[in-house]
Amino acid sequence: MAATSSTLSFPVINIADLPDLDDHYRQVMKQFASEVQKLSEKLLELLCENLGLEPGYLKQAFAGSNGPTFGTKVSAYPPCPRPDLVNGLRAHTDAGGIILLFQDDQVSGLQLLKDGEWVDVPPVRHAIVVNIGDQLEVITNGRYKSVMHQVLTRPDGNRMSIASFYNPGADAVIFPAPALVAAADADEERAEAAYPRFVFEDYMNLYVRHKFEAKEPRFEAMKSAIATA
Numbered sequence: 615m616a617a618t619s620s621t622l623s624f625p626v627i628n629i630a631d632l633p634d635l636d637d638h639y640r641q642v643m644k645q646f647a648s649e650v651q652k653l654s655e656k657l658l659e660l661l662c663e664n665l666g667l668e669p670g671y672l673k674q675a676f677a678g679s680n681g682p683t684f685g686t687k688v689s690a691y692p693p694c695p696r697p698d699l700v701n702g703l704r705a706h707t708d709a710g711g712i713i714l715l716f717q718d719d720q721v722s723g724l725q726l727l728k729d730g731e732w733v734d735v736p737p738v739r740h741a742i743v744v745n746i747g748d749q750l751e752v753i754t755n756g757r758y759k760s761v762m763h764q765v766l767t768r769p770d771g772n773r774m775s776i777a778s779f780y781n782p783g784a785d786a787v788i789f790p791a792p793a794l795v796a797a798a799d800a801d802e803e804r805a806e807a808a809y810p811r812f813v814f815e816d817y818m819n820l821y822v823r824h825k826f827e828a829k830e831p832r833f834e835a836m837k838s839a840i841a842t843a
Contacts, residue, residue, distance in 0.1 A: 678783025694767035710781030
């Protein structure tokens with residue numbers, strides 16, 4: 615539904631450019647995206663409360679000079695006669711902030727990696743799957759982790775999903791929240807900031823080349839880039 619703009623602004627709405635969509639559908643999708651964006655911000659506020667951060671901290675951390683970015687993507691996964699040979703979407707973590715996903719309520723396929731094992735995320739009618747992206751892992755200093763996930767193909771049934779991405783602005787400077795770094799003093803694993811400080815757009819430039827790889831080398835690459843700058 616939306617494509618990310620190259621300027622520091624909200625994604626450009628391109629639903630009007632898509633063929634074969636009636637006006638009612640376009641209006642419903644615009645309203646849907648608006649409501650999901652509001653829900654994303656409410657969830658960020660709940661995360662702030664849970665983490666002991668000031669109200670509005672996470673939204674502000676995403677803001678950059680022109681506010682956070684938001685986009686909604688509709689994906690279709692047609693039947694595959696040989697699901698043993700190909701994935702619908704290879705394993706990866708999401709680069710951004712918080713992701714809200716409406717799954718197909720009949721055809722499964724989404725899996726997440728937990729304790730080294732792939733676990734099915736079964737479709738539940740009217741349920742929303744909330745996923746954490748790499749930027750929230752950094753800002754929370756690892757208190758919340760981005761999750762490796764993938765989509766399997768199925769030999770029967772068309773699977774559709776609607777994913778909405780609430781991400782930082784391109785020039786937002788991302789770094790662990792000082793309050794969470796200070797609160798980790800008694801924890802040897804997080805006694806200091808465990809993640810680098812970087813500009814979101816710089817991270818995305820790296821991510822697009824290494825999306826389907828482990829996230830840890832991306833974080834280390836950002837650390838190295840800062841050390842040599």
